Amino acid sequence: MPVDTATRAAWPRPFPPRLSARVNYLLHHALTPNRVTRALARFLERHERAGWAFTATEKAVKERAFGCRMCGQCALPATAYACPQTCPKQLRNGPCGGVSADGACEVFPEQRCVWVIAYERAEEAGHTADLSLLQRPVDHRLTGSSSWVNYWQGRDDDLWADPAGVRTRLPIWPTSGAAA
Numbered sequence: 001m002p003v004d005t006a007t008r009a010a011w012p013r014p015f016p017p018r019l020s021a022r023v024n025y026l027l028h029h030a031l032t033p034n035r036v037t038r039a040l041a042r043f044l045e046r047h048e049r050a051g052w053a054f055t056a057t058e059k060a061v062k063e064r065a066f067g068c069r070m071c072g073q074c075a076l077p078a079t080a081y082a083c084p085q086t087c088p089k090q091l092r093n094g095p096c097g098g099v100s101a102d103g104a105c106e107v108f109p110e111q112r113c114v115w116v117i118a119y120e121r122a123e124e125a126g127h128t129a130d131l132s133l134l135q136r137p138v139d140h141r142l143t144g145s146s147s148w149v150n151y152w153q154g155r156d157d158d159l160w161a162d163p164a165g166v167r168t169r170l171p172i173w174p175t176s177g178a179a180a
């Protein structure tokens with residue numbers, strides 16, 4: 001069935017992140033959960049206006065940097081910071097069968113598949129093993145919430161598992177109960 005232009009325009013589009021994967025891995029350390037960030041997260045959840053302002057700021061920053069669609073459960077650390085929610089099919093565990101041999105997206109052939117982008121970035125930064133992790137299905141109840149607050153509150157601890165189903169932490173992913 002043909003799709004009208006307005007509907008097509010609303011679909012997610014593969015988004016090449018603005019910063020290199022190496023820079024993103026470095027910047028991630030600034031977000032590492034600690035006593036301060038956990039206290040901030042609790043404060044933001046108790047104060048609606050402050051929480052709203054913080055989430056709006058996160059949205060503005062991540063939309064520009066990653067094409068973030070505010071799923072609230074951020075996969076970026078396991079995908080070399082290429083957002084899987086910008087896949088038109090929103091596939092969280094690798095590309096569909098429609099990606100072309102030259103790496104083009106099936107839905108938007110003028111753009112590269114975001115999973116091809118993720119692989120290239122992971123390879124450049126030495127993180128290809130991260131891409132074999134299995135991502136948990138998206139919990140749509142968290143859509144629109146702050147993924148930073150959810151991360152600091154320890155809600156992302158089981159976002160992915162190894163191929164045997166064992167919960168796995170990334171090297172940059174500290175234990176949620178760890179001291180600062």
Ligand code: SF4
Binds near residue numbers: 069070073147
């Ligand atoms: S919060 Fe979700 S939509 Fe936003 S960058 Fe992370 S994975 Fe993508």
